[in-house]
Amino acid sequence: MPHRYYTGEKVEMKIDGQVHELPVVVGTEGEKAIDIRTLRASTGYITLDSGYANTGSCISNITYLDGEKGILSYRGYDIADLAENCTFVEVAYLLDHGSLPTRDELSQFSQMLNDFAMIHEDMLRFFDGYPPKSPPMAILSSMVNSLCSFYPEMTDNPLENIDKMSARLLSKVRTIAAFSYKKSMGHPLVYPRHDLSYCANFLNMMFDSPVKPYEVNHKVVAALNKLLILHGDHEQNCSTSTVRMVGSARVNLYASVSAGISALWGPLHGGANEAVMEMLESIHQGGGNFRQFVERAKDPKDPFRLVGFGHRVYKTFDPRCRIIKQACDEVLDDLKVVDPLLDIAKELEEVALKDDYFIERSLYPNVDFYSGIIYRAIGIPTNMFTVMFALGRLPGWIAHWKEMWDDPAWRISRPRQIYVGPLSRPFVPMDQRGL
Ligand code: ACO
Numbered sequence: 538m539p540h541r542y543y544t545g546e547k548v549e550m551k552i553d554g555q556v557h558e559l560p561v562v563v564g565t566e567g568e569k570a571i572d573i574r575t576l577r578a579s580t581g582y583i584t585l586d587s588g589y590a591n592t593g594s595c596i597s598n599i600t601y602l603d604g605e606k607g608i609l610s611y612r613g614y615d616i617a618d619l620a621e622n623c624t625f626v627e628v629a630y631l632l633d634h635g636s637l638p639t640r641d642e643l644s645q646f647s648q649m650l651n652d653f654a655m656i657h658e659d660m661l662r663f664f665d666g667y668p669p670k671s672p673p674m675a676i677l678s679s680m681v682n683s684l685c686s687f688y689p690e691m692t693d694n695p696l697e698n699i700d701k702m703s704a705r706l707l708s709k710v711r712t713i714a715a716f717s718y719k720k721s722m723g724h725p726l727v728y729p730r731h732d733l734s735y736c737a738n739f740l741n742m743m744f745d746s747p748v749k750p751y752e753v754n755h756k757v758v759a760a761l762n763k764l765l766i767l768h769g770d771h772e773q774n775c776s777t778s779t780v781r782m783v784g785s786a787r788v789n790l791y792a793s794v795s796a797g798i799s800a801l802w803g804p805l806h807g808g809a810n811e812a813v814m815e816m817l818e819s820i821h822q823g824g825g826n827f828r829q830f831v832e833r834a835k836d837p838k839d840p841f842r843l844v845g846f847g848h849r850v851y852k853t854f855d856p857r858c859r860i861i862k863q864a865c866d867e868v869l870d871d872l873k874v875v876d877p878l879l880d881i882a883k884e885l886e887e888v889a890l891k892d893d894y895f896i897e898r899s900l901y902p903n904v905d906f907y908s909g910i911i912y913r914a915i916g917i918p919t920n921m922f923t924v925m926f927a928l929g930r931l932p933g934w935i936a937h938w939k940e941m942w943d944d945p946a947w948r949i950s951r952p953r954q955i956y957v958g959p960l961s962r963p964f965v966p967m968d969q970r971g972l
Contacts, residue, residue, distance in 0.1 A: 542596060543572070552580045562593075566601055583953045590849065593773075595781065595944065599632060599936050600772045604850035609857065611770055612636070620860050625765040626650065626735045629932035632770055633703050633939065647735075649704035654729035654738070656680075656709050656716070657687045664720040673924045674802040676717045681710060682795035695790065696943060702790050703935045710931055711735065714924045715742030721920075736761040739928075744916060756871045757915045763864055764908060767857045768926055770933025776800040776807065780934045781941045785950040790938055797934045798927050804844070807926040809905040810912075813845035814919050817878040817909075820885070825877075827885045835894040845906030846889060852899040861907045865914075874914045882907060 546561040548571055557579055562570045570593045577583050586592045601610045609616040612631055619628050623637075630638040630646050638646060660683065667676055688705060690698045712729055719726050719742075727745045729738050737753045740761065745751035771777070780797035784790070801807035820827045834843040848855060865879060886902050889895045909922050917925060941947060 550576075550580075552582060555580075562596065564596075566603070577953075583955070585955060588849075589773075589778070594778060594950070595773070595941065596946070597772065597937070597940060598635075599940060600770045600933070602772050602850060604848070604852055607851060607853040607856045607859075609771070616767065616856055617860060619769075620763050620766045623762075623766060624734070624736070625762045625769075625929070628766045628769050629707055632932040632936045646704065649700070650708045650735060651729075651731050653701075653705040653708040654712055656712050660687065661716070661726070664716060667720075669721065669723075671721075672802075673714070673717045673721065673921055674798060674808075674927070677710070677713060677924055677927060678795045678798040678802070680713045680717075681706070681798060682792050684709065684791040685789045688791075696939065699790075699939055703932075703939075706790065706794060706935065707931055710928060711739045712742065714921070714928055715739055717924070718743055718918070718921055734758065736765070740915075754872075756868065760864060760868045760911055760915055764861070764911060764925070765929035767860060767904065768908075768929025770930070770936065774806070775803070776930065777934060777937050781937050782950040784938045784941050785947065787949075790935065793938050794931070794934050797930075801927055801930065802923060807905075807923045807930070809844050809903070810909045810922040810926060811919055813882075813905050814878070814909040814913065814922065816844050817881050817885075820881050821877055825881060827881055828888065831885070831888055831892060835892070843885075843889060843900075845902055846895070847898070847900040848903045851901060851903065854901050855903045857904040858902045858906055861904065861911065862902075865907045865910050868911050869914050872914055876910055876914060878913070879907075879910050882910060 542562045542564060543560050544563050546563070547558040548561055550557045550559055557576070559576065560572045562572055564570075573584055584592070599612065601613070602608065611619060611628065612635055614631070614637070619631070623631075626647060627638060627643060630643065634642075660680065663680060663683065664676070684706070688702075690702055695702065708729075716726050724746060727742045729742060733741055733753065736758045740757060741751050741753065773781075776797040779800040780793045783796040784793035804812045816830065820830060830841075830843065833839045833841045834846075868874075869876060869879060886906070889900070889902075894900075908926075909919065912922050912925060913919070
């Protein structure tokens with residue numbers, strides 16, 4: 538379908554001696570793409586791009602990212618301004634509604650988050666079915682998928698109910714995350730409270746106990762808000778593309794987000810925050826010799842990678858990492874926490890950034906490199922780090938699912954391939970296949 542970002546400009550492609558014209562799309566920041574949708578029909582060729590490194594899957598107005606300049610903005614607002622001035626709930630509203638909320642809008646949205654904070658009591662029994670050491674991401678993904686059985690609001694036009702579904706998801710994922718932690722500890726569940734803000738409520742559900750009441754610490758709440766905001770969206774990353782791809786088959790929001798949670802779990806994606814802490818911890822346990830980790834990361838025969846380094850899109854500093862690194866110092870200072878892993882991380886970064894291997898490949902620390910140190914300082918256990926990432930990324934997944942559903946150019950996601958297997962062979966019956 539023609540779109541206003543099709544400027545009329547065309548590029549010519551010469552294939553098998555024939556010139557084909559393909560339309561050009563230009564984004565608001567001047568990014569250009571060639572629309573190749575008609576290429577196969579007119580030439581017989583497809584494009585091949587493993588890992589989709591050079592493939593645009595959609596036109597989107599949610600997040601802008603310039604990996605060469607290190608710029609990231611949500612709905613036109615610079616990530617640094619949002620992290621400095623907003624709460625996570627405001628940014629979730631921005632991502633999902635397109636504009637920052639007015640005071641009234643924010644109060645209505647917060648009321649919805651409060652109203653939807655509990656999970657159906659029958660779902661509590663699910664927690665009992667998991668073995669004690671179950672990965673929290675596995676629990677989160679299956680519980681979120683199950684939400685559609687308890688809240689079956691998918692109609693022919695789910696966008697009619699999208700505000701309700703999004704608020705429900707944002708609020709319940711927070712409760713599920715905290716409950717899964719309590720369950721893993723064997724402690725009684727702490728229910729959400731109406732008088733606490735989104736982040737304070739989460740921290741209270743995580744840390745309050747009958748024998749040690751939790752006192753909300755506003756510096757911890759502020760740090761959590763900042764971290765969640767910085768994880769809010771990151772355009773077509775692996776988990777968000779998964780949410781869009783699953784949703785493109787017209788699957789409900791809960792199931793699509795559950796698939797995104799599974800994608801985020803991977804150590805090359807959101808799971809890296811947990812892996813970074815494990816790496817820093819083992820450097821610490823081994824006497825702080827991080828240089829051998831740098832050498833291993835450079836060795837082409839060793840599959841080891843310096844976790845928390847490198848990014849598909851950023852070829853300079855990840856702007857989120859800069860903010861988190863600074864917040865790390867502030868939070869640890871405020872909470873009077875001394876963490877030797879922070880010093881190791883800083884030294885590791887310094888050495889890597891001066892090393893030719895990392896310079897030549899433009900490998901910089903990413904969002905996951907310092908985030909775990911803040912989570913650890915505020916008491917979040919390492920196995921919950923990726924769950925925290927999921928909590929932060931949720932508004933982004935919802936915004937993309939919604940945009941995909943409403944896109945006039947929507948079609949089921951279905952890439953092609955080049956087949957290189959055997960040519961057609963006659964079928965061999967079992968008794969003629971040898972021993
Ligand atoms: N340590 C050592 N070498 C690395 C690293 C690293 N962390 N990352 C990339 N490289 C090297 C590769 O070995 C490759 O070298 P080569 O050209 O000699 O073969 C080169 O840099 C390019 O790497 P690719 O794998 O092609 O980069 P890609 O864009 O596919 O991968 C990724 C990006 C997955 C993030 C990668 O940098 C990585 O594995 N990093 C560590 C895991 C991590 O921190 N993930 C979190 C990313 S942020 C997020 O998802 C929230």
